[in-house]
Amino acid sequence: MNLFRTILILAAALLAVFGEATFPVLRHWLGAQVDVLPVLMVYAALYADLATISLLAVLGGLWFDALSANPFGASILPLYAVGFVIYLRRDLILRDLSFAQLVLGTLASAIVPVLTILLLLTAGKQPLLGWGSLWQWLVMTAGGAAATPLVFALFNWCDRTLGYQPRTETSFRPDREIRRGHL
Amino acid sequence: MFRKKNYLALGAVTLLALLILSLPPRVTARLKLAAGSLFLPLFGLANTTQQLPADLANTVLPRRELLRQIENFRTTNEVLEVQALQAAAIARENSQLRALVGWQQQVPWKLKLANVIMRDPANWWRTVQIDLGSRDGLRENLPVLTAAGLVGRVSSVGLTRSQVVLIGDPNCRVSVLVENPARDTGVISAGGLLDTALVDLTYLSGNANLKPGQNVITSGLGGVFPKGIPIGQMVDSRPVEFGLYTEARVKLAADLGALEQVWVLFP
Secondary structure, X not given: OOHXXXXXXXXXXXXXXXXXXXXXXXXXXHOOOOOOHHHHHHHHHHHOOHXXXXXXXXXXXXXXXXXXXXXXXOOHHHHHHHHHHHHHOHHHOOOOOHHHHHXXXXXXXXXXXXHHHHHHHHOOOOOOOOHHHHHHHHHHHHHHHHHHHHHHHHHHHHHHHHOOOOOOOOOOOHHHOOOOOOO | OOOHHHHHHHHHXXXXXXXXXXXXXXXXXXXXXXXXXXXXXXXXXXXXXXXXXXXXXXXXXXXXXXXXXXXXXXXXXXXXXXXXXHHHHHHHHHHHXXXXXXXXXXXXXXXXXXXXXXXXXXXXXXXXXEOOOHHHOOOOOOEEEOOOOEEEEEEEEOOOOEEEXXXXXXXXXXXXXXXXXXXXXXXXXXXXXXXXXXXXXXXXXXXXOOOOOOEEEEOOOOOOOOOXXXXXXXXXXXXXXXXXXXXEEEEEOOOHHHOOEEEEEEO
8 A cells, every 4th residue: 555645645635625715716706616625536546545535535524524514524425435436447447548537527526516415405404505506516517627637647746756666576587597608 | 346345445434424424413513623623733824824925015115105004094093083982972872861761771792803714615605714712702603793794603613713604604594674664674594606795685574665775784683693783785675475575685785705804793
């Protein structure tokens, strides 16, 4: 298990939640805040192990809910559902392809808020919903799509620059060397 | 596709989420505050970073500009002192008249200034967090306002910070009074999602005499908000449920999208 990648993903989740709560620039301009956690979950589901995905869903969800009026723990299951499904199918996905990443980032950014709202309504909460929610959903989806290539590029760079690189084994074996010349 | 390890992880996370969701509200409120305290160093860092450009700008501000600003503040201060004297005289007179009539004496408001430190990251709630908590004497349901008008109420209190639910959120309903001859009363409910300045005013009587521009203030009913705090101005109204009652839209006096500092009111 690459612990560095796990720490990197969790640190990014913490900073993402903090940024969403502290810098309301997009909210002023577009009327909605973009959530980066689904995009991080896509990255984790494609490149990390199941423990990292679970940690991201639990900690990311709890951090998000701690700064929000959501019931504590409401964001865990939507994030985990998206991450888990991608993780199960990731061997069939061309995960290094930018287009595949973009599609998955878009879908995750679209699905996670819908699942969260459904969960809130099921729990009997009354979130602020209306026709404007459709616009907010579009902004969140488009924002997540736009953030996906940036997040992947950033993580790949961090992984290359700071991460542990497994030593590649050569196919050369000394015991199989064919000695030539003198006996 | 489904291996045992995957099943276990799915079950464990689902169980944990359901367990947290089913905890009593008092416990989850504490857990929320504990999880939120992880962000405190980041808030300190962000405040310092935001303060840096202002400090730099202050160092390069010319002396002439500072002197001009001092002069302006001095003039404003003198005007405010005169107004405060007039207000004190009016308050004394009001108090004497109340004593004559036998009405209950009005208790002056106590206000405490708070900084807005963050907004709700979710788009479906309208809340902010302020940097005052229980150690500053805050408790749930205290009204929060700006100089322009009402902002909301304190919904949960931590040691050093509190959550304020803003007007327009479904969890902040305010009983209000329209300043017209009929003194129509209604309830401010959820607001527009994209325009935070507009909120809906419901449960007005069917024959309410509403006109654009009429002031809306808190009615004092409900026991949370004292009477007379400005809310905003009437924009338009329409009959609903075949004229059974009237709904209106109110433009809020306080700019909820640009809140930086607010006052917590201790009635």
